[in-house]
Amino acid sequence: MKWYEDDSLWSDFAPTMFSAARGEEVAGIVADSPLLDFPPGSRVLDLCCGPGLFLVPLARRGYTVTGVDLSAVMLERARTACATAGADVRLIRADMLEYAEPGSFDIVLNVFTSFGYFDDPDDNLRVLRNARESLAPGGRLLVDVMGKEVLAGWIGRPQAVDLPDGSYVVQRDTVLDSWRRLRTDWTLVRGSTARTASLTSHLYSAAELHDLFVAAGFTGIECFGGFDGSGYDQRSRRLIVRGTRK
Numbered sequence: 001m002k003w004y005e006d007d008s009l010w011s012d013f014a015p016t017m018f019s020a021a022r023g024e025e026v027a028g029i030v031a032d033s034p035l036l037d038f039p040p041g042s043r044v045l046d047l048c049c050g051p052g053l054f055l056v057p058l059a060r061r062g063y064t065v066t067g068v069d070l071s072a073v074m075l076e077r078a079r080t081a082c083a084t085a086g087a088d089v090r091l092i093r094a095d096m097l098e099y100a101e102p103g104s105f106d107i108v109l110n111v112f113t114s115f116g117y118f119d120d121p122d123d124n125l126r127v128l129r130n131a132r133e134s135l136a137p138g139g140r141l142l143v144d145v146m147g148k149e150v151l152a153g154w155i156g157r158p159q160a161v162d163l164p165d166g167s168y169v170v171q172r173d174t175v176l177d178s179w180r181r182l183r184t185d186w187t188l189v190r191g192s193t194a195r196t197a198s199l200t201s202h203l204y205s206a207a208e209l210h211d212l213f214v215a216a217g218f219t220g221i222e223c224f225g226g227f228d229g230s231g232y233d234q235r236s237r238r239l240i241v242r243g244t245r246k
């Protein structure tokens with residue numbers, strides 16, 4: 001099994017990745033972000049939607065929302081979140097490597113470092129090509145990752161996150177293949193038990209992800225340093241790349 005196919009990884013580490021605090025932050029981002037300001041009724045695909053932190057606020061902003069994820073556990077959480085909020089969202093279980101719905105969306109979002117998971121670089125390119133195929137002409141893809149330049153600014157510092165139930169997660173990052181890939185090792189310590197997981201994904205600089213968008217056939221490609229629409233520079237904490245399907 002590939003690391004990203006492990007349902008228990010996403011659910012065991014959900015308290016750090018999908019915390020209530022992050023949910024509130026995402027709701028604010030979706031309400032205010034100029035990068036997420038689309039015409040009412042826009043058809044938005046959240047590719048790798050996880051438990052749906054973006055889905056409900058996107059639906060509340062007046063968009064027609066679809067969520068795709070490989071994990072049955074994450075999709076079930078998304079289904080519950082949408083039902084609780086009364087948000088009408090279509091949910092599909094699919095692998096981003098295969099999933100395409102030709103011409104069906106105005107916007108495709110892939111956020112919170114849900115890209116670069118495949119060992120073969122061509123497979124990551126294929127995900128962008130699938131997204132392009134799923135877009136209507138003039139539609140846009142937006143990918144949000146931890147840029148290589150951003151990571152270089154803090155990698156090496158110990159990362160530990162305390163969770164409300166008294167458990168904590170320690171994160172260690174290891175650069176592989178001359179900065180082409182990153183391995184992240186997580187250890188969740190709860191009482192006297194420890195659960196570890198390793199994730200290995202491709203790392204992209206702004207120029208590299210830009211070039212991948214070009215290779216996938218996108219035009220009008222821009223790089224941002226956050227959902228506030230700021231430029232990608234030395235102050236940025238994220239790398240967001242946006243491109244248009246002609």
Ligand SMILES: C[S@@+](CC[C@H](N)C(=O)[O-])C[C@H]1O[C@@H](n2cnc3c(N)ncnc32)[C@H](O)[C@@H]1O
Binds near residue numbers: 049071074
């Ligand atoms: C880091 S989480 C981000 C989730 C969500 N975008 C968010 O902002 O909270 C990555 C998600 O990608 C999903 N995923 C991993 N590999 C996938 C694949 N090959 N196809 C579709 N989804 C995948 C995981 O199940 C997980 O929900």
